[in-house]
Amino acid sequence: MHEGSDSGAAARSRLGLVLGVVGAYLATAFGLGNLYPFSVFDMYAGDKASSASRVVARDAEGHLDEVRAWTGWSCDPWPRLDLDACQREPPFYVVPYINREHEQYLSEHRGSPDGGEVVDLVAKVWWLDASGVRSAETCVIASCRARRR
Amino acid sequence: MITSPWSGASRTGLRAVIALVVSFDAAVLGSLLAKASLGATSLAGRPALLTWLPGKTWAVTLVTGGTVVAALLFARGRRQMLWCGLALVGLAWSSESLTSAMGNPYRNQFAAGVVLLGWLLGAVHARACGARSDREREVHADLAAAALLGATYVAALTSKLLASVDGWFDGTSLRAVQLAQRPIGGVAEWFAASPRLATALTVLTLATQASGLVYGLGVRARALCGTVLIGFHVGVYALLGVPYLENTVLLAAFSYPWPRLVRRLRGLPPIDDVEAVMPPLAPRGQLVAVAAAVTVVALARWGPVPRVYTGAAHAPGEGRHAARPDALVKSVHEWGPLRVGSTFAGWRLAELRTEARGATLDLVRADRHLSLRVEARGSSGRAGPFDVRSASVTHGATDLPFAEFAGAGAAVARAIDDASPDGSAHLDAWWSAAR
Numbered sequence: 001m002h003e004g005s006d007s008g009a010a011a012r013s014r015l016g017l018v019l020g021v022v023g024a025y026l027a028t029a030f031g032l033g034n035l036y037p038f039s040v041f042d043m044y045a046g047d048k049a050s051s052a053s054r055v056v057a058r059d060a061e062g063h064l065d066e067v068r069a070w071t072g073w074s075c076d077p078w079p080r081l082d083l084d085a086c087q088r089e090p091p092f093y094v095v096p097y098i099n100r101e102h103e104q105y106l107s108e109h110r111g112s113p114d115g116g117e118v119v120d121l122v123a124k125v126w127w128l129d130a131s132g133v134r135s136a137e138t139c140v141i142a143s144c145r146a147r148r149r
Numbered sequence: 150m151i152t153s154p155w156s157g158a159s160r161t162g163l164r165a166v167i168a169l170v171v172s173f174d175a176a177v178l179g180s181l182l183a184k185a186s187l188g189a190t191s192l193a194g195r196p197a198l199l200t201w202l203p204g205k206t207w208a209v210t211l212v213t214g215g216t217v218v219a220a221l222l223f224a225r226g227r228r229q230m231l232w233c234g235l236a237l238v239g240l241a242w243s244s245e246s247l248t249s250a251m252g253n254p255y256r257n258q259f260a261a262g263v264v265l266l267g268w269l270l271g272a273v274h275a276r277a278c279g280a281r282s283d284r285e286r287e288v289h290a291d292l293a294a295a296a297l298l299g300a301t302y303v304a305a306l307t308s309k310l311l312a313s314v315d316g317w318f319d320g321t322s323l324r325a326v327q328l329a330q331r332p333i334g335g336v337a338e339w340f341a342a343s344p345r346l347a348t349a350l351t352v353l354t355l356a357t358q359a360s361g362l363v364y365g366l367g368v369r370a371r372a373l374c375g376t377v378l379i380g381f382h383v384g385v386y387a388l389l390g391v392p393y394l395e396n397t398v399l400l401a402a403f404s405y406p407w408p409r410l411v412r413r414l415r416g417l418p419p420i421d422d423v424e425a426v427m428p429p430l431a432p433r434g435q436l437v438a439v440a441a442a443v444t445v446v447a448l449a450r451w452g453p454v455p456r457v458y459t460g461a462a463h464a465p466g467e468g469r470h471a472a473r474p475d476a477l478v479k480s481v482h483e484w485g486p487l488r489v490g491s492t493f494a495g496w497r498l499a500e501l502r503t504e505a506r507g508a509t510l511d512l513v514r515a516d517r518h519l520s521l522r523v524e525a526r527g528s529s530g531r532a533g534p535f536d537v538r539s540a541s542v543t544h545g546a547t548d549l550p551f552a553e554f555a556g557a558g559a560a561v562a563r564a565i566d567d568a569s570p571d572g573s574a575h576l577d578a579w580w581s582a583a584r
Contacts, residue, residue: 013429017274017289018296018365021267024442025300026307031450033459034254036244037237037262038449041305042312050321052328052341066332095329126328128321132342 051092051127055081055102055141058120064138067102070119070146072111079106079121079142092125116147153291154368156424158408160287161226166402167264167294168224170395171236172217174258178243179213185250196455202246215239229283229290230272237265260396263301267294277434278427285425295371295403298396299364302378306358320347323354330389340388350388357381368406375404484508486568487561494556507540512557519554520545521561535559537566 029038056064081099122138155163185203202208216239223232240262248254271293275286324341331337340347358381360374382397409420430438448454481503482489487510491498496512496519507524524541534551535542535558542562544554 009429010426013278013427014289014292015366016430016435017271018292020438020442021270021293022296022300022303022362022365024446025263025266025297026304027446028449029304030307031446032454034248035454035459036241036248036254037259037266039254039256039259039301039304040308041256041259041301042308043256043305049325052325054329054333056333064333093325093329095326098329124333126325126338126341128324128341130319130321130344132344133338 049093050129051125053092053094053123053125055099055121055123057146058122058138060118064122064124067121068105069149070116071109071149072116073106073109073144073146074111074113074115075106075121075142075144076113077142079144081121081141092127111146113145116145119144119146152368152424153288153295154371154404154406155291155408156288156368157420159284160291161224162407163291163402164224164226164229164287166398167261167268168220168236170398171220171223171240171261171265174261174395175213175216175220175240175243178240178247178255178258179209182209182213182243182247182250185247196249198242199246199249202242203250209243212239212243216243226283229287230269230276233265233269233272233290237262237269240265257391257393257395260298260301260393260399263297264294264399267297270297274430274438275427277438278430280425280427285427288425289427291403292365296365298399298403299361299374301396302358302361302364306355306361309355309358318348318351318355320344320349320351323347323351327389330391350384354381371404375400379404486564493560493564494554496554496557510561512554517549517553519547519549519557521558523561523565535562537562538569540565540569 025038029040032038034040055067057067057070058064081103120143121141123141124136124138126136127134182203183206202212216236219232219236219239223229223236240258244255244258244262268287268290271290272280272283272286274293275289278289280286280289321344324344324347327347328337328341357377360377363370364374364378365371379397379400382393382400386392412418412420481501484501484503487498487501487508489498489501493512496514498510499513500511502509502511507522510521510523512519512521521535522543522545524543534544534555540562542558542565544558547554
């Protein structure tokens with residue numbers, strides 16, 4: 001052990017360490033999948049998406065807003081946001097964890113059935129192509145009552 | 150020459166930042182774990198070790214507290230390898246327990262674990278090279294930790310390119326992700342209508358993530374690539390609203406010569422760029438290191454790992470296509486090799502619905518119900534727990550133990566594979582025949 005002077009062999013040893021741990025991490029992650037702290041970080045690596053969707057609230061005048069812009073939700077039956085209600089051809093792109101967060105928000109912000117105003121929970125679906133947004137549509141998931149926050 | 154911006158200086162500040170990020174993650178994971186319970190979103194095939202912790206406040210408090218204490222002792226500097234290893238085990242247990250309960254890994258918390266793993270590997274390497282003290286060992290620990298932090302971006306890039314090269318290069322996927330992630334109206338829809346901008350940002354994203362490959366290769370590489378990667382995280386937050394705070398903080402800590410900057414601001418004399426230089430690993434040590442790496446990689450690839458958990462079901466689910474096409478959903482009696490009334494490992498096929506991308510099977514046994522979905526392999530970009538060479542077979546949300554229906558899933562997959570002699574399931578042909 002010494003200080004300061006850096007032999008070529010020592011430098012190569014450090015390079016070997018850096019390349020070795022990087023190579024081993026990548027090979028392990030792609031062999032294993034995901035097990036902390038190994039991951040292939042494939043969060044947005046799905047197949048090519050040509051559509052997108054987002055669950056939003058639609059008031060009586062047709063204005064679209066975020067679910068979180070409303071509170072005191074009352075729906076009968078209580079909606080599931082797995083979008084099975086929106087049966088379209090072809091299927092469209094969703095980010096399930098966002099819908100789960102919306103479900104959680106709705107559950108935590110329930111209200112009485114006779115309060116607020118009529119609000120539809122809808123999925124807005126966009127169809128994309130090379131030039132931009134080809135078309136967009138909405139699909140009603142549930143008719144509810146809620147009040148603006 | 151492979152050196153660090155911290156060369157010649159005490160790395161106490163660097164360890165303190167790592168400990169801070171580890172403690173923050175441990176606290177976040179602990180608070181979520183204490184409230185978590187195993188339910189419909191829980192992952193199938195999870196090891197028993199991971200089902201024990203969720204919801205047990207006292208146990209979660211112990212694990213979280215232990216992780217934080219280990220991180221703080223690591224920051225203090227003595228016995229770094231021990232405390233680093235314990236903090237890593239604590240974070241890993243908490244993270245995987247939460248993932249198994251919630252169905253989603255929290256990837257922004259992987260950076261802390263990656264850095265701890267790198268620090269540990271680097272310290273082991275330095276020790277094998279003859280380093281006697283923690284101060285000497287952390288020279289290599291710093292290098293390996295930074296290199297692994299960079300490797301996570303290479304993994305993300307590789308995953309994107311393996312999944313869909315054209316989808317990522319033309320920017321459509323980025324526009325779709327942005328629309329789905331951001332609040333309705335405003336910037337999101339404007340961006341969706343700007344394919345050229347999306348393509349430019351996509352190419353920039355891929356190039357930025359590629360820079361992770363050289364991140365650990367020296368002081369300049371760290372400063373340059375670190376700045377680019379921090380900019381990338383700021384951009385992702387602005388565009389998608391997805392914060393990667395831990396990565397950003399760790400990149401900032403590893404990328405810049407903080408000890409020198411601080412001394413300059415305080416008007417103190419500069420630090421000598423003198424640092425312990427370990428001799429290279431002896432040939433025997435090199436052999437052991439290579440053998441260890443090959444063994445770990447081989448075990449990861451072929452070892453007795455619960456792959457239903459680490460592979461298929463562990464995938465986060467983003468990008469899944471939703472909804473069955475109404476016009477195409479049709480209840481049928483027969484679809485390819487599957488027939489209503491047949492049994493699969495004791496489960497009777499009660500209903501069979503064909504869809505554009507495959508089929509859904511409703512199976513019953515006594516009063517228990519199970520839903521399986523069959524798709525062409527790769528059509529969803531995700532692997533399933535019962536995948537065969539020709540098709541992906543996944544199960545719907547269920548409270549049933551995985552072992553109870555694993556045989557049925559495997560039997561269905563086998564039937565499909567047997568009916569696909571060329572290795573390609575002719576789902577479209579089966580679907581057409583079923584009409």
